[in-house]
Amino acid sequence: MKAPYPAIRQWVVPDAAIVSTLAGVRHAGLSGKESGALWLGSRQEVAEVTTVALPVGDGHDEARSQWSVSAQAYGTLSRWAKPQGLSLLGVLHLHLPGIAPRMSQTDRNHGVRAPAVLSIIIGNGGADEEPERWGWFVFEEHDFRQFSPGELGRRVKRTRDRRIETVLFNRKEVLRR
């Protein structure tokens, strides 16, 4: 068996992934709830985000103090993604206005703790459009570590690419948007 987690030197994030993610989560932020999205792509040394996956309906729970994705919905997404060679590259979620885009203990303990998986926190309920203002963390060894501004610039490459797939998923199905 191959090693399950090839090292990632750099993540490529198309602008379209940013736009799609914000479009998918802002509604919750505006109504005072947390929400989030998953970024998928081919995991390799330079890993590009190619798919934004937004949980909907019974696939997730949006509340004032937390956002969760059900295991069943996660399984549905996994069954859809794996045959296409897609892996989970990052989990994004909102923090509401007044709460810094830093990881809470819940974020750390109840997030996806696999090597080089990103945990990205969008501040100000989704009103912070510039990703440089978000909190960018990467799981290494035993915990998440925040990127410094310099490291963020080196390891996360933004592109103007508009080709991105956005999918909606719940416990039963994955739908292309």
Next chain:
Amino acid sequence: MSGQPGIAVAGSLQNTPSHDVVEVNVSYLPATGPFHRAYPEATALSTVRADAMGFFGVVDRQQGRDTYTYFFEFEARRITNLSETLTALLGPDRRGAELHLVEQITQGWGVA
């Protein structure tokens, strides 16, 4: 090899499918490839889960009163009975299983 259920000939496993053995693949969304291993059909799912979690480097964990647990999903249903054997899960004539290791992601500022 007779091909009858439950009969396996020692030493023939590499060349001839044995009805005592189940080929198991477990996928995990953050990982690039699956965990793969052949198990005796009487193996409990708890054993497979422990092996797969070891391969993927993940562990169940506790925060306060909350436990973060990994589940198996098989054919769109979550497996809750890990003492179940592969035969009980698959039926007597299935030679392989495609499982997914899944988790409930919870992110939040105000959760204890």
